Amino acid sequence: MCGRLSQYHGIHDFVDALSMPGALANEVGEQPLERYNVAPSTQVAVITAQAARWLRWGWRPHWARDRAPPINARVEKVAHSPYFRAIWGHRLIVPVDGWFEWVDEGGPKKQPWYIHRRDGLPVFCAGIGQWGVGEDDGFVIITADSAGGMVDIHDRRPVALAPELARDWLNPDCDKAQAEQMLLNLGEPAEAFDWYRVDKAVGNVRNQGAGLIRAAL
Numbered sequence: 001m002c003g004r005l006s007q008y009h010g011i012h013d014f015v016d017a018l019s020m021p022g023a024l025a026n027e028v029g030e031q032p033l034e035r036y037n038v039a040p041s042t043q044v045a046v047i048t049a050q051a052a053r054w055l056r057w058g059w060r061p062h063w064a065r066d067r068a069p070p071i072n073a074r075v076e077k078v079a080h081s082p083y084f085r086a087i088w089g090h091r092l093i094v095p096v097d098g099w100f101e102w103v104d105e106g107g108p109k110k111q112p113w114y115i116h117r118r119d120g121l122p123v124f125c126a127g128i129g130q131w132g133v134g135e136d137d138g139f140v141i142i143t144a145d146s147a148g149g150m151v152d153i154h155d156r157r158p159v160a161l162a163p164e165l166a167r168d169w170l171n172p173d174c175d176k177a178q179a180e181q182m183l184l185n186l187g188e189p190a191e192a193f194d195w196y197r198v199d200k201a202v203g204n205v206r207n208q209g210a211g212l213i214r215a216a217l
Contacts, residue, residue, distance in 0.1 A: 003040045003071050004202065005099040006114075006213055007033045009122065011045055011052045014095035017122050018047065018163050020170075025051035036212045037100075039205040040071040046127065046139060047093045049170045055131055059138035061086055073128065075144045075159055079180040084140070087128045089176060093166050094125040094141055094158075098213065100202055101153045101195075112202045113153050114213050115195040117188075124166040125158040126183060142183060147190045160188040 011028040028045045038044055043054040058069035061083060078084050098116035105111045117123055129139025143156045161169055165186055168174050174182075197216040201207045 004205075005038045005044075005094075005096045007035045007038055007045055007095070008097050008210070008213075009033065011047075011095075014045075014122050015047065015052060018093070018095070018124065018166055020047075020167060025053075027051055027053040034208075036208050036210060037202055037205060041069075044094060044139075046129070047095060047170070048091075048131065049172055053131060055092070055129055056138040057141075059087065059129055059136075059140050062136060069138060070140055072143045072156070073140045074156075075142050075183045078128070078142055078183075079176065084128065087130050090128055090130060091169050091174075091179065092127045092129055092131075092139060093161075093170060094127045094139070095122045096125060097122060099123070099158065100198070102203075103153055109200060109203070112198050112200060113195050114198045114202075115153065115157075115193055116213075117192055118194045119192075123158070123160045123188075124163065126161055126166075126169055126187075144183070144187060153195055157190075159183050160192070161186070162188060 010032045011026060015024060033045060040057045042057060044057045046053060046055045058071045060069040073084055079088060098114050101113050102110035103113060126142045127139045131137050142159045144159050146155055146157045165182060169182060198213060199216050202212045
């Protein structure tokens, strides 16, 4: 996963699609997010068991000041990695409308592609993070090997969970071993997604607008 996503629906749309059983505090706001080109190190709307909140995309432990905060964590290692030990139990969902990947198609610049669910529903990406502590707050998205036709776009993809599994992921009663098995075995298959080329303007993080997710001519 190259690290660019879209969040243009409102947080209520995401929460409704998730069908959370209880009320969540809303720290994000009522209006559509209208963010079509979200880059790492910026604030992203995420959902925890208690609230919808803004959280910076990227996290590192306090002892890793010598490196840039990673934005992703590999599903094969995250549950047992010393690097992510402090936040492995702090689970969240990153609800997105889609994400972008760049493919080398032989031209002078890589070609961006947009990936989204075929049925138009949000993509509920599994993540872990730290919040409510201070300047070190942030999150990472958990990624797995791509499969099916998605391999042609990128070799990694976010671990996306169906709504019922996303709710389980957020449930504090879901223990760490169950959470790991969910990530390894129950992510949404490649067949749930569709992808197409989009304009290269998405490569500039300052560009925004619905045109960025339209199929390129």
